Structure formats: structure tokens, C-alpha cells
Amino acid sequence: MRLIVIIPAYNEETTIADVIREVPRSLHGIDDVKVLVYNDGSTDRTVDVAHTAGADFVYSHPKNKGLAVTFKDALWKALQHGADVIVNTDADNHYDQSRIGELVAPVVAGEADVVIGSRNVKDLREMPFLNRNLNRIGSFLMTSFVGLPRMDVSTGFRAYSREAALSLGVYSLHTYVHTTLLSAQDLHLTIREVAIPARPVSRKSRLIKNIPDHLWKAGINIVRNIVLFRPLRFFGSVAVVLSAIGSVAILRFVYFFVFSDGKGHIQSLVLGGVFLIIGFNCLMLGMIGSSIGWSRKVSEEILTFIKKNSLNTPEPIVPAASQGQPSTYKAHSEDEVKERLKALGYIE
The missing domain is CATH 1.10.287 (Helix Hairpins)
Structure with missing residues (x-):
């Protein structure tokens, strides 16, 4: 079983090396651990530092495209490299990579498709007051009006099974955190939460350029997600x-x-x-x-x-997280693919 840790990065030369080096390379139930960095058009030495720190795969956008697009592209690259489990973490060292084993355990055991590393935001006193409370408001709106379980819906520290990574939709250009959870719930994937405290981040947020801009984008994003899924x-x-x-x-x-x-x-x-x-x-x-x-x-x-x-x-016949048993697989030939598409009425 291969685990790939994806790290979307934008101008993170000062912290990305610590993030990469902290990723455990040996975990229970995992045969192979790789680190994939996706550089979102950084203008500093992020790419060079990532290579030096030991990243196994480094990809780049020619210009900055935003967090959601970078996450989606990193997820796809991880799948192309044969990931069975994918962990997303931030390049600012906000999350504790040494606890990735706890995060992936429910996925490895077949008990969950998506696992959230909950930060317990209300106790993050080092996080700026406004950021902390905006996170809490976002979580309240998503859990109250959309029906998500009460959890830290804004955290980016998450583990995905291969099946979940293939199925999830990312429809926002601003951030992926809410959309992917709503998509997972819409697909009836099993979502679990693991308490993993986060670290304070000293630098300004790359996502929140200024409060009015973030309030507008986040508000539009939340309303759009609610309208799309509910x-x-x-x-x-x-x-x-x-x-x-x-x-x-x-x-x-x-x-x-x-x-x-x-x-x-x-x-x-x-x-x-x-x-x-x-x-x-x-x-x-x-x-x-x-x-x-x-x-x-x-x-x-x-x-x-x-x-x-x-x-x-290979396409799983029985989802492991749904049945608690290893999935049975079968490969599809080109003719079988055509027959399936004909049955669906998309080709003649």
C-alpha cells in the first residue's frame, strides 16, 4: 500500500523543508511513503528547497492559480503515481506531520474514506482572533445549514482513500476544504475525525489577503456550495x-x-x-x-x-470502508469500457 503526502505550496521556502522532513517514512500498514510538492507559481526558492529536503515528486504551475486548483492537480498527480492513500497537509508547518499515522489509520483499516485532522479551533489562542472566529463561523454554517457532522470543516490536514480521491469534486477556485467534504457526504463516503492539535503560524495567511476580501470570497463559496449540494x-x-x-x-x-x-x-x-x-x-x-x-x-x-x-x-466491486472487508478488483479492457458507455447511452 502506497501513501503519498501532497503539499500545495506558494512561496514557502522558509517552512517547506521542515514539513517534508517531518513526514514519517515508515508507518504501520503502509509499504511505501512518498512526498509530492505542488508549487503554485512561487517566486521564491520553494522548488529548490523542496528538492533539497527530499521531496520525491515536485510539480509546478507556471503562474499562481490558487489553492483549490493546486490541491486538485496535486490529488490527480498522486493518483497517477499509484497512491492508495493520500494525505494533504499545508506547507506552512501548521500541522503536525509526525502524527500522519493516526490520520491514515482509519483509511488503512477500511473504516473510513475521508479522515479529518481536527484542530479544536477554539483552543488555538495563537491563531489571530478574527481568523479563529471566522473558522468557527464557517464550521457552524456548514454543519447547521448543510448537515455536515460537527467537526473542523476548514482544516486542510486530511487523509483520503484512493476511491475517495477519484470520486471527490472540487468546484471552487478559492478553497477546496468545504467543497470536498460536501462532495464526500453527497457520495455517501464514510467521514471520520481524529483530534490532532495544530501549531501556530507566524506569517500572514496566503489565503486571507485581507479580511473584506476573504469574507466576500468565503461567503460566496459557502453559499455556492449550499446551493450546489442542497x-x-x-x-x-x-x-x-x-x-x-x-x-x-x-x-x-x-x-x-x-x-x-x-x-x-x-x-x-x-x-x-x-x-x-x-x-x-x-x-x-x-x-x-x-x-x-x-x-x-x-x-x-x-x-x-x-x-x-x-x-x-481496477474498479472496486465492494467499497472496503462500507463492508469492512478488502475490496475485490477487476480490470476493464477497452471493449468493456465502450460497452459500459453504450449502456449508459453516451456512445452508439
Whole structure:
């Protein structure tokens, strides 16, 4: 079983060597441990330092493309290099790489597809006050409105099984942390959490350039994820609120019409009708979005199938994490791939 630790990096020449050297090269249940650094257009010596520190694979973007794109590309490269388990960590030494064994243990045992290294953010007093509380707010929103388990949804210290890495979708250009969890939940993958305290980071965040910019991007990202994965819940909630306001306005008109002289207050009727119509339209949007979601799932299934075959990857018949047993594999020939696509109606 091969473990590949992926490290997205952008101008991290001062810390990336410590991160690489701290990665344990011998772990229980793992035959081979490799380190893959994906440089996101750094302008410093990140690439040279990574090579010197012992990174097994180093790839680079010609220019900065953002964390989400870099993570997605690093994940794909790890799969191409035959990873059975993939761990993502940060290049700023925020996480304790010496505890990777604890992080991957549930995946190696077949008990989980995705494992989160929870930082217990509220106790990270060294983290800037605003950053700490923004993380907590993000976690609250994602767990309350989307239905994710209560965990540290913003941490990047995670372990993925090969099957999870092949299946997960990354739809954001800002950050991948929320999208991948929602995708994992949508795919009914098994998610586990392991408590692993993080270290303080002295430098300014590469992701948070300034607070207003981060609030805008993070807010848009969270709303987009909710609309993408839970459209009926999102638009349905808006519809309920608008319909309630409209109902109150109409009841006000009815009250004055019945118990008063019946004149005037027509504005309440008009306003109530407008709110009810908008609420109904929001409900319809939610139902349409939910229907489109089924098409997205079919597209994701096809994409996963194509990924597996482009990697010449055997397809598991029984997911190990679901059954608690080693998966049984079978290889697909080119003819079998064509037959499968014909059955799905995508080719003739």
C-alpha cells in the first residue's frame, strides 16, 4: 500500500523543508511513503528547497492559480503515481506531520474514506482572533445549514482513500476544504475525525489577503456550495421565510377588512401577494436545482469512471470502508469500457 503526502505550496521556502522532513517514512500498514510538492507559481526558492529536503515528486504551475486548483492537480498527480492513500497537509508547518499515522489509520483499516485532522479551533489562542472566529463561523454554517457532522470543516490536514480521491469534486477556485467534504457526504463516503492539535503560524495567511476580501470570497463559496449540494433546503428555507412574511401581510389585510370598515390597507394585500409569489418561485427554483443535482451526480459518476480507466485503475466491486472487508478488483479492457458507455447511452 502506497501513501503519498501532497503539499500545495506558494512561496514557502522558509517552512517547506521542515514539513517534508517531518513526514514519517515508515508507518504501520503502509509499504511505501512518498512526498509530492505542488508549487503554485512561487517566486521564491520553494522548488529548490523542496528538492533539497527530499521531496520525491515536485510539480509546478507556471503562474499562481490558487489553492483549490493546486490541491486538485496535486490529488490527480498522486493518483497517477499509484497512491492508495493520500494525505494533504499545508506547507506552512501548521500541522503536525509526525502524527500522519493516526490520520491514515482509519483509511488503512477500511473504516473510513475521508479522515479529518481536527484542530479544536477554539483552543488555538495563537491563531489571530478574527481568523479563529471566522473558522468557527464557517464550521457552524456548514454543519447547521448543510448537515455536515460537527467537526473542523476548514482544516486542510486530511487523509483520503484512493476511491475517495477519484470520486471527490472540487468546484471552487478559492478553497477546496468545504467543497470536498460536501462532495464526500453527497457520495455517501464514510467521514471520520481524529483530534490532532495544530501549531501556530507566524506569517500572514496566503489565503486571507485581507479580511473584506476573504469574507466576500468565503461567503460566496459557502453559499455556492449550499446551493450546489442542497438547493431544495436553501431555496425552500428562503421560500418559507418569504411566504411567512406574505401571509402576515395578507392576514393584516383580512383583519382590517373583517373587523374594520373594510376600506384601505390594500397595500398589505399587494405586498403579501408579492412575497407569496416570490416565495413560490424560490420553491420552484429549489425543486429545479434538486433535479439538476441528479444530472450532476450522473456526470460525476461518468467522470470517475473515465478517471479510473485513464489511470488503468481496477474498479472496486465492494467499497472496503462500507463492508469492512478488502475490496475485490477487476480490470476493464477497452471493449468493456465502450460497452459500459453504450449502456449508459453516451456512445452508439
